[in-house]
Amino acid sequence: MNRTIAHLNAATVPTERLACARRPILLTVAGWILCAAVFATQSHFAAAVRGQSVPWGAAFAAWLVWASGWALLTLPILRLAKRVPFERRAFWRVVAVHVPGSVVAVLFNLALYAAAAPLVGAPGVGPDWSANFSRLFVMTFLPNLAVYWALVGAVQFLRLRHNIHERERRHLRLEAQLAEAQLLALKSQLQPHFLFNTLNSIAVLIGDDPAAARYMLQLLCGLLRKVLDNDGSREVTLREELDFIASYLAIEQIRFADRLSYHVDAGPDVMQARVPSLVLQPLVENAIRHGVARRARPGRIVISARADNGMLRLAVTDNGAGLGRDVKWGIGLSNTRARLQQMFGARHAFDIGENPGGGTAVSLAIPLQEGPCASVH
Structure with a gap:
């Protein structure tokens, strides 16, 4: 039987070639x-x-x-x-x-x-x-x-x-590879810097407050699991991004104790909107490092999201010392700006300025989109 099938397959190949x-x-x-x-x-x-x-x-x-x-x-x-x-x-x-x-x-x-x-x-x-x-x-x-x-x-x-079509396909592949590289760079930036500070805080708490140290370690494990379990998605829902930020800030609140508080102002109408993965983390980290960490008084971070004429507007503000004379674009902010430019081109806005109530305000606007999130393959 197998020989018969093989013979028929062998006879079919020349026939197909002849037809072509x-x-x-x-x-x-x-x-x-x-x-x-x-x-x-x-x-x-x-x-x-x-x-x-x-x-x-x-x-x-x-x-x-x-x-x-x-x-x-x-x-x-x-x-x-x-x-x-x-x-x-x-x-x-x-x-x-x-x-x-x-x-x-x-x-x-x-x-x-x-x-x-x-x-x-x-x-x-x-x-x-x-x-x-x-x-x-x-x-x-x-x-x-x-x-x-x-x-x-x-x-x-x-x-x-x-x-022309081949160049377009090559360009799309390069864009996808660039987006993946930027996302991996952002992850690698988050892990060593954040891990060092967190592990240092856990080491200090082990002697003074073992329960707080264990709780902080549990939060860190959960946060790192979210990062490592990311399947390479270029985009996540705003709800997923805010859940990640909540875990991130929970650890930072243990580090800064009463000096750090935060508030999220986002309605249910934007929770399913697609946003670039890890887009808020560099903005929040920037607010903590240059806002909360530099002042002795309690600091507050506000994360807001709203829909406006087909755009999703996100903002992270703090009540820290403000910008001063020079606006410095660190690795996190520069990487975020490059990712937004690569993903949305002219259809986005990214600004850093003074918070009217004192401190710094970083805002961005991207097209408001819902549905399945794009992935990097």
Whole structure:
């Protein structure tokens, strides 16, 4: 049984190859028959306008002879055009191949027509081959030459179109790879810096408050599990992002005790909106490092999200010392700005400025979108 199936499969492969080989030939023949029919119709009606009588059948037979020559030449011309495409670096090679090739193709077509046209009673030709060929050469050489270059131009057009699509696909792959690299960079930035501070705090708490140290360690394990379990998604829902930030801030609140509090102002209408993964963490970390950590008084961070005219507007504000004279774009903020530019182009906004109530405000706006989140593969 297995031998029979194998034998049938082996017999099927040549059949499929033969069908694939026949398809270009059939398309070529059908295309040139259609051209012959169109030109015959034009000749028939043009003769009628001039007051002459040219039967459509006779005109079709004559044009079919002409089309047959080009049908024989089409596939060789297309193969030659693929092997010797138009390139700036090889301009003279193109000229050296296609100029003689076009002349040879036209002469072949004219010679074939001069010999076969009298057999079908084509108008305007006689029994003398040389007289027919000379007359056709003078009257139709340039139009036939245009046919050759039209075929070559069609191959060049398809080649350029293929190259454009290939560049677009390559560009999309590079964008996806860039997004993945940026996300991995953000994760690697979060883990060493954040781990160092957290583990240092746990080490201090082990002697003073073992229960708090164990609780902080549990929070850290949960947070790292969320980071490591991320499947490479470029986007998550705002609810998932806020849950991650809540875990992050819970650990920071143990570190800073009563000096840190936070509030999330986000309605249920935006909780399913898609946002770049880990987009809020650098903003919150920046508020803690440059706002809360630099002041002795209690600090407060407010995270807000709202929908506005098709945009999702996110903001992280603190009541710290403010920007001062210079606005410094750290690694986290610079990375976030680059990710937003790469993902949304001109359809986003990212600003850092003074909080009206004192401190710093970082805001961003991205298109409001809901549904399945995009992933990096």
